[in-house]
Amino acid sequence: MARLSFREQVLRVREDAIVAAVNRLLADKGFDLMTVDEVAADVGIAKASLYKHFPSKEALAAAAMVRLLQRTLAVVDEQAQVEGARAVQRLHAVVRWALEVQLAGEMPSLPSQNSSLRAELIGHKEYLDLLMQVSEHLGAWIVQAQADRDIDPGLPAEVVLYSVFARACDPVPGFLKAGGQHGDEQIVAWVLDLFFRSLRPPR
Amino acid sequence: MARLSFREQVLRVREDAIVAAVNRLLADKGFDLMTVDEVAADVGIAKASLYKHFPSKEALAAAAMVRLLQRTLAVVDEQAQVEGARAVQRLHAVVRWALEVQLAGEMPSLPSQNSSLRAELIGHKEYLDLLMQVSEHLGAWIVQAQADRDIDPGLPAEVVLYSVFARACDPVPGFLKAGGQHGDEQIVAWVLDLFFRSLRPPR
DNA sequence: GTCTATAGCCAGATAGAC
DNA sequence: GTCTATCTGGCTATAGAC
Numbered sequence: 405m406a407r408l409s410f411r412e413q414v415l416r417v418r419e420d421a422i423v424a425a426v427n428r429l430l431a432d433k434g435f436d437l438m439t440v441d442e443v444a445a446d447v448g449i450a451k452a453s454l455y456k457h458f459p460s461k462e463a464l465a466a467a468a469m470v471r472l473l474q475r476t477l478a479v480v481d482e483q484a485q486v487e488g489a490r491a492v493q494r495l496h497a498v499v500r501w502a503l504e505v506q507l508a509g510e511m512p513s514l515p516s517q518n519s520s521l522r523a524e525l526i527g528h529k530e531y532l533d534l535l536m537q538v539s540e541h542l543g544a545w546i547v548q549a550q551a552d553r554d555i556d557p558g559l560p561a562e563v564v565l566y567s568v569f570a571r572a573c574d575p576v577p578g579f580l581k582a583g584g585q586h587g588d589e590q591i592v593a594w595v596l597d598l599f600f601r602s603l604r605p606p607r
Numbered sequence: 608m609a610r611l612s613f614r615e616q617v618l619r620v621r622e623d624a625i626v627a628a629v630n631r632l633l634a635d636k637g638f639d640l641m642t643v644d645e646v647a648a649d650v651g652i653a654k655a656s657l658y659k660h661f662p663s664k665e666a667l668a669a670a671a672m673v674r675l676l677q678r679t680l681a682v683v684d685e686q687a688q689v690e691g692a693r694a695v696q697r698l699h700a701v702v703r704w705a706l707e708v709q710l711a712g713e714m715p716s717l718p719s720q721n722s723s724l725r726a727e728l729i730g731h732k733e734y735l736d737l738l739m740q741v742s743e744h745l746g747a748w749i750v751q752a753q754a755d756r757d758i759d760p761g762l763p764a765e766v767v768l769y770s771v772f773a774r775a776c777d778p779v780p781g782f783l784k785a786g787g788q789h790g791d792e793q794i795v796a797w798v799l800d801l802f803f804r805s806l807r808p809p810r
Numbered sequence: 811g812t813c814t815a816t817a818g819c820c821a822g823a824t825a826g827a828c
Numbered sequence: 829g830t831c832t833a834t835c836t837g838g839c840t841a842t843a844g845a846c
Contacts, residue, residue: 815843822836
């Protein structure tokens with residue numbers, strides 16, 4: 405791969421800053437309440453400049469989701485290289501990471517109902533590609549964990565996979581954090597424990 | 608209680624129709640994408656007439672949530688009168704009902720991030736009152752189920768209660784339904800089973 | 811590519827007649 | 829209380845100079 409020119413590097417850094425700001429705002433207020441003006445102000449550039457980098461608000465959100473999936477895939481790859489771990493332990497580590505991101509207020513949340521956004525995402529090749537990669541890695545671990553009898557083989561792998569994804573937007577950690585009675589580690593421990601308990605085979 | 612005059616009855620019926628429409632639209636599109644124009648069109652009256660009944664869009668949503676909590680309380684009361692049932696069975700029935708409502712597309716969903724809406728709800732006495740009543744009933748059943756050893760006494764009742772509420776907006780049933788592979792009863796059965804399994808005491 | 815300024819639109823809320 | 833017509837503000841997106 406060719407070295408990037410200086411101008412291209414500057415471009416990359418700026419776009420990273422934009423996507424990071426979008427990620428923060430999506431986590432904080434969600435897609436509908438996030439305004440493009442805020443994003444521009446957060447980055448410190450004019451709104452018109454934003455539109456030179458990304459053609460629409462939906463494209464901004466899609467870029468943030470791509471970034472999230474890239475981070476996720478990095479965590480997955482890291483876990484894949486841990487020697488001698490059981491599949492369920494790898495899953496455990498990934499879900500723990502997602503819960504920590506969520507509690508840190510860095511998990512972008514998209515409304516599942518917004519149709520213009522859905523349209524953008526299902527047309528976004530890189531997004532779909534990454535989503536499939538993550539799903540396939542996690543799916544393989546789920547099947548392996550079922551063979552290991554760490555996860556109930558009676559559960560459809562599909563149900564388990566969706567449940568894993570759902571942990572990324574579980575409202576329970578937020579409720580507990582809002583209560584203010586418990587620290588983040590305690591909350592993560594409870595939610596993780598409850599979740600993996602639900603998957604264990606009955607004896 | 609005095610008999611309602613004919614005019615008052617008409618008013619009641621109309622307001623019921625409004626709240627039912629809001630409930631439907633909230634379930635379908637969520638608060639941010641729901642427009643007051645749509646509500647008016649759905650009910651078949653002019654938008655200005657809506658504002659004679661409810662002072663704001665937020666008030667409309669609050670009314671829908673009050674209606675939901677009233678229905679919930681009715682289900683709770685019904686379960687409270689079942690003779691000889693264990694507390695965990697009563698909880699089971701209520702969560703099942705919530706999942707069925709959700710799968711039927713009748714569960715209004717509010718964005719937890721919208722601050723104008725939060726402000727409205729926090730200041731809404733009837734809403735808070737109902738929410739507390741539901742919480743107290745469910746909380747008592749949780750404590751009882753822990754004493755019965757149907758729910759792990761090691762779990763804070765708070766964590767269990769929040770997890771129960773979270774089932775009402777669990778995305779997993781929706782994912783499975785969108786997959787189109789399974790019927791509603793099957794989906795409800797899996798989600799219910801997974802959830803109550805997670806609460807059982809370890810042996 | 812960056813800016814200022816503004817177009818264009820849409821949704822929440824209101825005026826005022828009946 | 830119901831309507832039609834309108835106001836108002838805020839938001840996405842763009843024009844056009846530099």
